[in-house]
Amino acid sequence: MDATQVPVLIVGGGVVGLSASLFLAQQGVRATLVERHPGTSIQPRARGVNGRTMELMRALGLDDALRAASVKLGPGVGIYAGETLVKVLAEEGDGGWLMRRIRRKGLRGQPSRKSPVSPCRCTQDELEPVLLEAARARGVDARFSTELCDLTQDAGGVTAELLDRDTGARRQLRAAYVIAADGARSPLRARLGVGQTGDGVLGHLLNLYFRADLAALVKGREFSLCRVENPHLRGLFASINNTDLWVLHLAIDPAEARPSPERCVELIRHAVGLPDLAVELLGALPWQAAVRIIQGYQHGRVFFAGDAAHVMPPWGGFGANTGIQDAHNLAWKLAMVLDGRADPALLTTYDVERRPVAQAVAAISGSMGDPDGLIAVRRGLAMIWKMREIFPYLTMGYGYGSAAVVLEPGRPPGPGTTVMDGRPGTRAPHVWLERAGARISSLDLAGPGFTLVVGARGDAWPPAAGPRWPLSVVRLGVDVRDPGRRWARALGIGASGASLIRPDGIVAWRARGRAASPEAALHTAMAGVLGHAPGPERKTAPAQRKILA
Numbered sequence: 001m002d003a004t005q006v007p008v009l010i011v012g013g014g015v016v017g018l019s020a021s022l023f024l025a026q027q028g029v030r031a032t033l034v035e036r037h038p039g040t041s042i043q044p045r046a047r048g049v050n051g052r053t054m055e056l057m058r059a060l061g062l063d064d065a066l067r068a069a070s071v072k073l074g075p076g077v078g079i080y081a082g083e084t085l086v087k088v089l090a091e092e093g094d095g096g097w098l099m100r101r102i103r104r105k106g107l108r109g110q111p112s113r114k115s116p117v118s119p120c121r122c123t124q125d126e127l128e129p130v131l132l133e134a135a136r137a138r139g140v141d142a143r144f145s146t147e148l149c150d151l152t153q154d155a156g157g158v159t160a161e162l163l164d165r166d167t168g169a170r171r172q173l174r175a176a177y178v179i180a181a182d183g184a185r186s187p188l189r190a191r192l193g194v195g196q197t198g199d200g201v202l203g204h205l206l207n208l209y210f211r212a213d214l215a216a217l218v219k220g221r222e223f224s225l226c227r228v229e230n231p232h233l234r235g236l237f238a239s240i241n242n243t244d245l246w247v248l249h250l251a252i253d254p255a256e257a258r259p260s261p262e263r264c265v266e267l268i269r270h271a272v273g274l275p276d277l278a279v280e281l282l283g284a285l286p287w288q289a290a291v292r293i294i295q296g297y298q299h300g301r302v303f304f305a306g307d308a309a310h311v312m313p314p315w316g317g318f319g320a321n322t323g324i325q326d327a328h329n330l331a332w333k334l335a336m337v338l339d340g341r342a343d344p345a346l347l348t349t350y351d352v353e354r355r356p357v358a359q360a361v362a363a364i365s366g367s368m369g370d371p372d373g374l375i376a377v378r379r380g381l382a383m384i385w386k387m388r389e390i391f392p393y394l395t396m397g398y399g400y401g402s403a404a405v406v407l408e409p410g411r412p413p414g415p416g417t418t419v420m421d422g423r424p425g426t427r428a429p430h431v432w433l434e435r436a437g438a439r440i441s442s443l444d445l446a447g448p449g450f451t452l453v454v455g456a457r458g459d460a461w462p463p464a465a466g467p468r469w470p471l472s473v474v475r476l477g478v479d480v481r482d483p484g485r486r487w488a489r490a491l492g493i494g495a496s497g498a499s500l501i502r503p504d505g506i507v508a509w510r511a512r513g514r515a516a517s518p519e520a521a522l523h524t525a526m527a528g529v530l531g532h533a534p535g536p537e538r539k540t541a542p543a544q545r546k547i548l549a
């Protein structure tokens with residue numbers, strides 16, 4: 001049987017697989033995506049799109065669509081605890097003036113000064129259809145009801161065995177690379193025998209998604225999370241629209257039989273504290289609160305992303321966001337290797353850059369749990385202290401110290417890096433600029449390829465790029481107006497300097513001032529970043545070594 005040949009096969013049409021397909025399309029790579037379910041997620045699951053993810057969505061032109069999709073998730077703030085929802089809301093009241101103000105204005109507020117966009121509260125069942133529609137419109141071959149059953153790798157690529165679950169037909173597909181975004185259980189991870197490290201299972205939970213009209217009870221006291229504990233159950237309410245859609249995370253004993261739908265409804269009534277409440281159960285999803293990180297993000301031509309690579313409790317709101325950001329890190333690297341601009345060695349930096357981020361955020365998420373695997377409700381200062389750990393990540397707090405960056409002396413950027421001073425390995429700083437009379441963010445100038453930003457007197461740099469390195473050149477003061485030299489200062493370059501920004505918005509290298517030979521300086525930087533020159537920690541993963549031989 002002759003197999004169809006595609007550049008990239010994405011396994012899994014969840015939020016990470018769909019995002020990966022869009023980031024590849026942004027790079028000019030038309031991916032094929034297979035998803036075994038007939039449609040996108042019907043469970044709300046993730047409720048938060050953080051600042052960095054919103055920047056990526058903005059670059060895709062999807063930030064407005066996401067905000068439009070977010071209307072279902074009504075405003076809700078505060079994490080509460082008590083015996084039943086009714087009792088908690090009676091005791092807490094409206095939470096005081098600050099809570100009232102936040103509810104009225106929403107949490108959106110003004111974007112941080114570090115970013116042109118603010119985070120967005122949007123549930124996964126609303127987010128995924130937006131991504132799917134955009135992916136199809138951009139040429140992604142997204143096949144639902146299609147399951148990857150087997151996969152083999154050889155020197156030239158990957159052969160995938162696909163099953164059409166509607167017709168039972170089987171066919172083969174050849175791909176140069178595979179992105180395994182096949183979720184926490186990741187059949188591909190199991191198939192390839194890839195191990196995981198971490199704390200393992202911290203709790204067994206059942207996610208009950210239900211409809212019940214609690215609008216009158218909750219009005220003026222709209223909340224985000226509410227922990228309930230009484231003789232019948234231990235659980236956690238997550239508000240969806242704060243009127244009639246809710247999720248109750250129920251702590252369960254895995255040794256006992258799963259509660260029947262009737263029993264689920266009974267437990268929801270006990271949790272709310274209203275024995276006669278009319279409840280429509282919309283879904284019951286078992287899940288484990290766990291911290292598990294895959295031992296390597298790359299196995300030959302297969303790259304793991306999202307929950308397939310890292311599982312963490314949802315309390316920090318990191319799972320989906322970290323997965324989307326994985327896909328963004330990987331897409332440009334695959335695109336440049338596929339068209340020969342980069343050496344396959346570049347791909348090894350995916351693991352070097354992304355695994356430490358997952359380890360850091362998973363550790364925070366794990367530390368937020370209680371013995372049931374539910375969120376530990378901290379009050380006052382304890383909560384503020386905890387949030388200090390989380391907020392850097394919501395505002396793009398990570399940096400990379402890999403061979404795909406020309407590192408400067410000093411401690412390399414890593415997880416939690418929040419200072420964006422133009423140092424290689426950090427996200428290029430955001431400042432507002434002017435182009436053709438319109439206000440743009442400096443972030444709008446990055447991608448889809450490399451961008452060389454040169455100072456007002458950096459005339460020697462543009463010719464140095466030459467035909468060898470396909471770069472977009474942005475001359476400050478010529479192509480964009482940078483009032484008060486704010487961007488040049490933020491990038492840490494003088495009027496004769498230059499800064500090289502990767503397609504993912506990370507600073508790759510900079511020359512603070514004039515270089516003796518701009519051509520040589522730029523050549524060394526580009527060759528190093530794209531894997532054409534040996535770097536100090538450039539390692540080829542074992543399976544990759546075999547395949548590339």
Ligand SMILES: Cc1cc2nc3c(=O)[nH]c(=O)nc-3n(C[C@H](O)[C@H](O)[C@H](O)COP(=O)(O)OP(=O)(O)OC[C@H]3O[C@@H](n4cnc5c(N)ncnc54)[C@H](O)[C@@H]3O)c2cc1C
Nearest residue numbers: 012014016036046047148183306307314317318319320321
């Ligand atoms: C209750 C809950 C609340 C959460 N809250 C948050 C939050 O607030 N913020 C946040 O960032 N994250 C949150 N998360 C985590 C978030 O839901 C996950 O991190 C996210 O869904 C991971 O996306 P994914 O695409 O990697 O995996 P998934 O969404 O699991 O998608 C994987 C897909 O792969 C498909 N698949 C598997 N095997 C195959 C195969 N062989 N062939 C074809 N298709 C296959 C599956 O059917 C599935 O659709 C929460 C999770 C839960 C359970």
